[in-house]
Amino acid sequence: xxxxxxxxxxxxxxxxxxIALLFAVPVITVFSFVFHGSNDAWNHLVxxxxxxxxxxxxxLMLGVTFGTLSIGITTAWLTSICxxxxxxxxxxALLLPLAVPAYIIAYTYTGMLDFSGPVQTFxxxxxxxxxxxxxxxxxxxxxxxxxxxxxxxxxxVYLLTRAAFLEQSSVTLEASRSLGMxxxxxxxxxxLPMARPAIITGLSLALMETLADFGTVEYFGVPxxxxxxxxxxxxxxxxxxxxxxxxxxLLFVFVLIVIERFSRRQARYHQQIGRQAHARRIQLSxxxxxxxxxxxxxxxLLGFGLPFAQLLAWTIETAEEMxxxxxxxxxxxxxLLAIVTSLLALLLALFMAYGQRLTxxxxxxxxxxxxxxxxxxPGTVIAIGVVIPFAWLDxxxxxxxxxxxDFSTGLILxxxxxxxxxxxxxxxxxxxxxxxxxxxGKIKPSMDDAARSMGYRPMQVLRQIHMPxxxxxxxxxxxxxxxxxxxxxxxxxxxxPFNFNTLAVRAYELAADERLADASSAAIMIVLxxxxxxxxxxxxxxxxxxxxxxxx
Amino acid sequence: MGLTTMTNPILNLQAxxxxxxxxxxxxxxxxxxQEGEIGCLLGSSGCGKTTLLRSIAGFEKPDQGQxxxxxxxxxxxxxxxxxxxxxxGMVFQxxxxxxxxxxxxxxxxxxxxxxxxxxxxxxxxxxxxxxEMIDLADIGNKFPHQLSGGQQQRVALARALAPKPDLxxxxxxxxxxxxxxxxxxxxxxxxxxxxEGITAILVTHDQNEAFAMADKVGLLxxxxxxxxxxxxxxxxQPNTQYAANFIGQGTMIPGLVHDSNTIISDLGTIHGKxxxxxxxxxxxxxxxxxxxxxxxxxxxxxxxIIDKVFRGAEFLYTLKLNEQRNIFCIxxxxxxxxxxxxxxxxxxxxxxxVFKRPKATNP
Numbered sequence: 062x063x064x065x066x067x068x069x070x071x072x073x074x075x076x077x078x079x080i081a082l083l084f085a086v087p088v089i090t091v092f093s094f095v096f097h098g099s100n101d102a103w104n105h106l107v108x109x110x111x112x113x114x115x116x117x118x119x120x121l122m123l124g125v126t127f128g129t130l131s132i133g134i135t136t137a138w139l140t141s142i143c144x145x146x147x148x149x150x151x152x153x154a155l156l157l158p159l160a161v162p163a164y165i166i167a168y169t170y171t172g173m174l175d176f177s178g179p180v181q182t183f184x185x186x187x188x189x190x191x192x193x194x195x196x197x198x199x200x201x202x203x204x205x206x207x208x209x210x211x212x213x214x215x216x217x218v219y220l221l222t223r224a225a226f227l228e229q230s231s232v233t234l235e236a237s238r239s240l241g242m243x244x245x246x247x248x249x250x251x252x253l254p255m256a257r258p259a260i261i262t263g264l265s266l267a268l269m270e271t272l273a274d275f276g277t278v279e280y281f282g283v284p285x286x287x288x289x290x291x292x293x294x295x296x297x298x299x300x301x302x303x304x305x306x307x308x309x310x311l312l313f314v315f316v317l318i319v320i321e322r323f324s325r326r327q328a329r330y331h332q333q334i335g336r337q338a339h340a341r342r343i344q345l346s347x348x349x350x351x352x353x354x355x356x357x358x359x360x361x362l363l364g365f366g367l368p369f370a371q372l373l374a375w376t377i378e379t380a381e382e383m384x385x386x387x388x389x390x391x392x393x394x395x396x397l398l399a400i401v402t403s404l405l406a407l408l409l410a411l412f413m414a415y416g417q418r419l420t421x422x423x424x425x426x427x428x429x430x431x432x433x434x435x436x437x438x439p440g441t442v443i444a445i446g447v448v449i450p451f452a453w454l455d456x457x458x459x460x461x462x463x464x465x466x467d468f469s470t471g472l473i474l475x476x477x478x479x480x481x482x483x484x485x486x487x488x489x490x491x492x493x494x495x496x497x498x499x500x501x502g503k504i505k506p507s508m509d510d511a512a513r514s515m516g517y518r519p520m521q522v523l524r525q526i527h528m529p530x531x532x533x534x535x536x537x538x539x540x541x542x543x544x545x546x547x548x549x550x551x552x553x554x555x556x557x558p559f560n561f562n563t564l565a566v567r568a569y570e571l572a573a574d575e576r577l578a579d580a581s582s583a584a585i586m587i588v589l590x591x592x593x594x595x596x597x598x599x600x601x602x603x604x605x606x607x608x609x610x611x612x613x
Numbered sequence: 614m615g616l617t618t619m620t621n622p623i624l625n626l627q628a629x630x631x632x633x634x635x636x637x638x639x640x641x642x643x644x645x646x647q648e649g650e651i652g653c654l655l656g657s658s659g660c661g662k663t664t665l666l667r668s669i670a671g672f673e674k675p676d677q678g679q680x681x682x683x684x685x686x687x688x689x690x691x692x693x694x695x696x697x698x699x700x701x702g703m704v705f706q707x708x709x710x711x712x713x714x715x716x717x718x719x720x721x722x723x724x725x726x727x728x729x730x731x732x733x734x735x736x737x738x739x740x741x742x743x744x745e746m747i748d749l750a751d752i753g754n755k756f757p758h759q760l761s762g763g764q765q766q767r768v769a770l771a772r773a774l775a776p777k778p779d780l781x782x783x784x785x786x787x788x789x790x791x792x793x794x795x796x797x798x799x800x801x802x803x804x805x806x807x808x809e810g811i812t813a814i815l816v817t818h819d820q821n822e823a824f825a826m827a828d829k830v831g832l833l834x835x836x837x838x839x840x841x842x843x844x845x846x847x848x849x850q851p852n853t854q855y856a857a858n859f860i861g862q863g864t865m866i867p868g869l870v871h872d873s874n875t876i877i878s879d880l881g882t883i884h885g886k887x888x889x890x891x892x893x894x895x896x897x898x899x900x901x902x903x904x905x906x907x908x909x910x911x912x913x914x915x916x917x918i919i920d921k922v923f924r925g926a927e928f929l930y931t932l933k934l935n936e937q938r939n940i941f942c943i944x945x946x947x948x949x950x951x952x953x954x955x956x957x958x959x960x961x962x963x964x965x966x967v968f969k970r971p972k973a974t975n976p
Binding site: 505507508510511512513514515516517518521526529530532 | 670671672695696697698699700701702703705706707709711712713722723726729730772773776782
């Protein structure tokens with residue numbers, strides 16, 4: 062955009078290049094083991110569990126596809142096209158399950174549905190059954206796993222599909238109606254096909270989360286790639302085999318990335334040009350209204366209402382015992398990690414996005430993409446990719462220092478908070494880069510030019526013009542990363558320093574010890590913070606939809 | 614004028630060229646602007662005028678040539694001064710007011726940095742002075758989105774003028790305003806700039822704007838500066854057929870040179886200076902402006918009216934000269950003649966503009 066002296070371009074480019082390369086280290090590390098050839102551990106994996114990992118992952122993906130599509134599309138259609146009592150509430154309440162990490166909903170349902178839980182106790186009391194008089198489905202199974210995942214992942218499909226339905230111009234649907242199609246046939250033949258790219262984008266995001274899930278499948282005893290990586294690493298201590306498993310998992314992920322990118326591009330073609338008044342909502346009859354109400358109520362209750370109520374009840378029940386100084390230490394640890402990392406992520410994102418705006422070269426664009434590819438990569442994989450090079454570096458430094466000075470440096474990088482913060486950054490930088498990039502894109506280039514012409518250097522322009530204008534976006538970017546880090550489980554579990562616990566890790570440990578009620582206080586903290594970005598998200602959606610019409 | 618041309622110009626462009634790949638946006642442009650002058654770059658869209666302005670500002674970097682602002686070289690083979698060090702002010706097409714700052718803070722923005730830096734009380738004084746000058750003394754605490762387009766435009770001007778830049782650059786400053794507002798603002802803005810004694814360059818595609826504001830107008834075509842002259846000369850003495858066609862209305866009438874002072878044309882015998890190197894029998898084109906044709910009911914020279922446009926104070930008649938050519942005539946609007954009737958005209962060509970016709974083309 063603005064020409065620079067060569068050195069200035071080089072300084073930004075060099076900085077961005079170095080960050081991108083650093084952030085690519087985990088993925089490169091993991092892939093580098095593909096060429097290591099197979100060792101005994103790998104052969105053992107292939108002979109015994111690999112087929113299970115693949116088939117379980119496929120079954121989970123199939124189940125989640127079914128679950129998220131059926132819930133997501135139905136609710137999106139009802140809340141965007143139809144009118145029924147409670148629609149305005151469900152519009153945003155249907156997003157709330159996003160606040161609940163899958164592993165937390167899994168513990169909660171296990172507690173609710175197990176033998177001594179409220180559901181079975183209630184059934185026994187009502188029907189006067191004895192302990193062995195009835196069959197009850199086992200939630201801790203692969204079917205339970207995809208149901209749990211679907212309940213908290215359907216909002217991805219709901220969100221994107223609903224946006225697509227709302228963007229469809231009323232004229233298209235009216236054209237279909239005028240050609241003799243009823244509202245329902247218009248939905249199946251016009252609205253749904255037009256929303257297809259958005260649906261596929263939402264689905265591929267949900268499937269990426271499914272592949273990345275560790276807590277749910279571990280707790281339900283469903284062997285998949287993530288649990289396999291974890292076990293190979295912790296149980297067998299085999300970095301090579303763990304990395305090879307991770308590369309295989311990444312292949313699945315890359316297929317999803319390609320699908321997601323492709324359908325996003327398709328979605329652009331499917332969008333209507335210009336804003337047109339939205340079609341009048343379909344007025345449902347009283348009976349139809351009730352059906353719609355219940356269709357939206359069920360996913361809300363199952364995905365958020367009931368588990369939240371259960372967590373709350375457990376928290377109150379166990380508060381006296383659980384809310385103590387240890388608990389406050391957990392909160393402090395989690396907050397510290399999340400705040401520091403989300404601030405760092407924001408600084409990096411500002412540097413990269415603004416550098417991209419200033420230099421605007423293809424190389425820089427590529428580097429920014431590389432640095433933000435972590436969003437699709439499961440935390441387990443990133444953890445492996447971080448710990449291997451860090452451990453190697455530590456050992457090399459240690460060996461050298463022992464040889465030279467007869468002094469052991471110990472572990473400087475691995476096994477410290479540094480490794481953990483770095484892996485969080487790799488995983489979540491995309492979130493802040495995305496927010497900052499889109500917000501910067503809305504600031505007209507003439508703003509930069511105006512400030513520069515009045516004697517301000519590029520960094521001063523960023524501080525005095527862009528950052529104040531983007532203030533609310535920057536806060537949102539911090540918050541989104543903050544919540545993601547609070548929820549993150551597998552990388553934290555693998556990389557945390559000895560005896561360093563966070564809310565997520567503690568909830569996982571207590572649940573693994575079958576102390577489900579005791580896990581609730583940590584879990585509910587995570588869910589409560591998770592609600593904040595959901596509210597922000599629904600606010601920004603309404604603002605985008607209605608606000609801009611009024612302001613411009 | 615003789616004295617000013619002796620002094621060093623505020624802005625001096627020498628052989629500026631800039632290409633994007635194979636697209637030559639600016640080709641070998643030379644241009645000087647003297648202290649206190651308002652210059653204008655005029656041309657159709659894509660002619661390179663905005664790129665030239667942005668090169669002067671430092672937002673674009675020419676491939677060749679030298680730019681000097683008040684005796685210091687800001688751009689040549691080895692030098693590139695970034696925009697923030699050029700001591701310029703700029704008014705943007707979309708005004709580019711900072712949405713998060715009040716009007717006062719927008720205007721004071723350039724007084725906090727660089728060469729224009731002032732202390733707080735001097736800043737306040739300057740801001741108040743400018744707000745009064747743009748007739749918006751009472752809106753200092755409002756925010757840009759609360760202002761009308763015309764108000765935003767004036768605030769953008771005040772903001773650019775605040776640090777008393779060596780050079781004020783205006784990039785299509787009126788194009789996002791209503792047409793009625795444009796003319797009124799153009800003269801007001803020119804007055805303010807003159808009052809501040811600041812040298813300015815304006816980029817526009819609207820010749821009325823150029824004529825209303827500028828001391829000198831540069832006409833650009835396909836990256837080349839065709840003519841750099843006063844508005845009067847550009848209109849009455851265009852140096853090329855392109856300039857003649859671009860500026861104002863007019864028709865080219867073919868003619869034959871009779872002698873060094875006489876041309877025989879479809880409009881009759883015309884006296885005036887013929888182009889260099891035109892011998893008798895040489896084919897030429899004569900530029901006929903609507904104001905060269907005077908309506909005269911008594912004239913024997915009568916032409917058919919084939920179109921007329923009512924413009925309030927006057928009629929613009931299109932008259933049929935012969936099968937190939939029409940000419941324009943402006944008549945006071947009480948001279949209302951019906952379509953297809955005959956209109957009497959006489960010629961009043963005090964300064965004729967004649968171009969030698971290239972050999973290959975037919976009349």
